[in-house]
Amino acid sequence: MQYQIQKSCENIDWQAVCRLLQEAGLATYPIDLTRKAFDNSYCVVFVFDNNLLIGVGRAISDGAYQAAIYDIAVLPTYQGKKVGRLIVDEIHKALQKINIILYASPGKEPFYSKIGYCKMLTGMARFSNESAMREKGFID
Ligand SMILES: CC(C)(COP(=O)(O)OP(=O)(O)OC[C@H]1O[C@@H](n2cnc3c(N)ncnc32)[C@H](O)[C@@H]1OP(=O)(O)O)[C@@H](O)C(=O)NCCC(=O)NCCS
Known part of the structure; x- marks a missing residue:
């Protein structure tokens, strides 16, 4: 598995993010709100297969002891290939010793x-x- 991981919002195609969230069946918001949500997150993860965005995820946090995970989504054709686990593992690296909550x-x-x-x-x-x-x- 040779996917590329990006942990910043630099040069992200927000239309592709919205499309991915929609294809994965998650709640979608207008592009500017989606961008704001990721920009204001404590950590973000974008996974690419070459130039194709195949997975996203983010967490909000106080950076001290509490965090919440949102928008974990994998493109349907890439589901079941450990991309979801990869995204959450990357978020965990940024949230060591911090409680994390989410609703599935x-x-x-x-x-x-x-x-x-x-x-x-x-x-x-x-x-x-x-x-x-x-x-x-x-x-x-
Ligand atoms: C849920 C989702 C993020 C999982 O990502 P994924 O890449 O398909 O999952 P992975 O391949 O990393 O799976 C990791 C493990 O979880 C298991 N798993 C994944 N989805 C599962 C499901 N729906 N039910 C049971 N087990 C599941 C896998 O079998 C795997 O187990 P293993 O390590 O023992 O083999 C992805 O399917 C998705 O984007 N779904 C639609 C959007 C969504 O519902 N997101 C979650 C919002 S809370």
Whole structure:
């Protein structure tokens, strides 16, 4: 596996990022908001197969003891080839000794279990679009 990893937002094609998130079935936002989200993140990971963007991921953090992971996505044709694990491993390197939380897309919990995440018993969320999140199966 000879993929290229980029850990900055330099020269990123944000249209390609939005397309990837959409093809992976994650929530998508306008290009400028997507760029803002990645620009303002504590760490970002972009994976390329030559010039093709095949995976993304990011985490927000206080840089001291708390962090949250978002937008882990792999192009469908590259899924199941350890690219997801590679992205999360790279994020972990930037977040050593820091607690990390996330909410998995419904059905993707086993992926996170495999890479060391435990189910939280007291997780709470206040979503800006609560009914949409309920419909998608994130909350009761
Ligand atoms: C979820 C996702 C990021 C996983 O990335 P991936 O590159 O396909 O996964 P990997 O090949 O790195 O898998 C790592 C391990 O998790 C397992 N795994 C991956 N997806 C799984 C799933 N849906 N259910 C069960 N196990 C899964 C793999 O079998 C592998 O196990 P192994 O190391 O024992 O062989 C990717 O499938 C994806 O982009 N999905 C759509 C978007 C999404 O739902 N993102 C998560 C948002 S929370």
